[in-house]
Amino acid sequence: MAIHLSRTFVLRKLHQLSGIVPLGIFVLEHFYTNSKAINGAGAFNEAVKDLQAIPYILFVEIGGIFIPLIYHAVYGLVITMEARPNNLNYPYPRNWFYLIQRTTGVILFFFIAFHLLHFRFGLIPGLNPTSVAHRPDIAFEIVSRGFSSVPIFLVYMVGITATVWHLANGVWLFMVDWGITIGERAQRLTGYACIGFGIFLLLVGINAAVAFIRPGGLLGGIL
Numbered sequence: 001m002a003i004h005l006s007r008t009f010v011l012r013k014l015h016q017l018s019g020i021v022p023l024g025i026f027v028l029e030h031f032y033t034n035s036k037a038i039n040g041a042g043a044f045n046e047a048v049k050d051l052q053a054i055p056y057i058l059f060v061e062i063g064g065i066f067i068p069l070i071y072h073a074v075y076g077l078v079i080t081m082e083a084r085p086n087n088l089n090y091p092y093p094r095n096w097f098y099l100i101q102r103t104t105g106v107i108l109f110f111f112i113a114f115h116l117l118h119f120r121f122g123l124i125p126g127l128n129p130t131s132v133a134h135r136p137d138i139a140f141e142i143v144s145r146g147f148s149s150v151p152i153f154l155v156y157m158v159g160i161t162a163t164v165w166h167l168a169n170g171v172w173l174f175m176v177d178w179g180i181t182i183g184e185r186a187q188r189l190t191g192y193a194c195i196g197f198g199i200f201l202l203l204v205g206i207n208a209a210v211a212f213i214r215p216g217g218l219l220g221g222i223l
C-alpha cells in the first residue's frame with residue numbers, strides 16, 4: 001500500500017521536529033554554557049574555548065544550528081503570515097497560546113538575527129565589534145561590556161523570555177501534534193509540566209545573563 005504524504009504535511013512535520021531537535025536541544029546547551037558565567041570570567045572563557053575546540057565546529061554550527069534555524073525561522077514566518085487569529089471571537093487559552101507562539105516567533109526572528117550579529121560575528125558597529133567565538137580569551141568581558149548598556153540588557157531579557165515561552169509552549173504543541181500526549185487529562189497535566197519547565201528555564205536563562213553584570217548572578221554573595 002503506497003502512503004502519500006502531502007508536501008505541506010512533510011514541511012510542517014520537519015518544522016515541528018526542527019524546533020525540538022536540534023534547536024530546543026541547542027537552547028538547553030546554550031543556557032548551560034552561559035550559566036558557567038556564575039562561576040566567573042575564567043570558567044565562562046574556558047567553556048567558550050572548549051566549544052571552539054570541537055573538531056569541525058564550523059560544519060557542526062552550519063549543519064546543526066544555522067540551516068535548521070533558517071528553515072524553522074523562514075517556514076515559521078510563512079505559517080505566521082497564513083495565520084488567521086480569532087481570539088476576539090473565541091477567547092480560549094489555547095487560542096491565545098496560538099497567537100503568542102507566533103508573536104514570540106517573530107520576536108525571535110529579529111532577536112536571533114541581532115544576537116548573532118552582536119556576539120557571534122561582532123558585526124554591529126559601535127556595539128563591541130568583536131566576535132566572542134574568535135576571542136574566547138576575553139569572551140566574558142565582551143558580553144559584560146555589551147550588557148552594561150541598559151537598553152541592550154533589556155533586549156536580551158525580552159529575547160530570553162520569548163525564547164523560553166516559545167520552547168516551553170512548543171514542547172507542549174509538539175507532544176500533542178505528534179500523538180505523544182493523547183486525551184484531555186494528559187494534555188492538561190503535560191501543560192502544567194511545560195509551565196514548570198518554562199519557569200525553571202526562564203530563571204536559569206535570566207540568572208546566567210545577570211551573572212555577566214553581577215558576580216555570581218542573582219544569588220551572588222548569598223549562596
Ligand code: HEM
Nearest residue numbers: 016019020023024073076077105108109167170171173174
Ligand atoms: C527564529 C525565528 C522563529 C520563528 C519565526 C518561529 C516560528 C514558529 C511558529 C510559527 C511555530 C508554530 C507552528 C505551528 O503551530 O504549527 C513554531 C513552533 C515551534 N518552534 Fe519556532 N520559531 C522560531 C525560532 C525557534 C527557536 C529558536 C526554537 C528553539 C527553541 C523554536 C522552537 C519551536 C518549537 C519546539 C515549536 C513547536 C513545534 C510544534 O508545533 O510541534 N523556534 N515556531
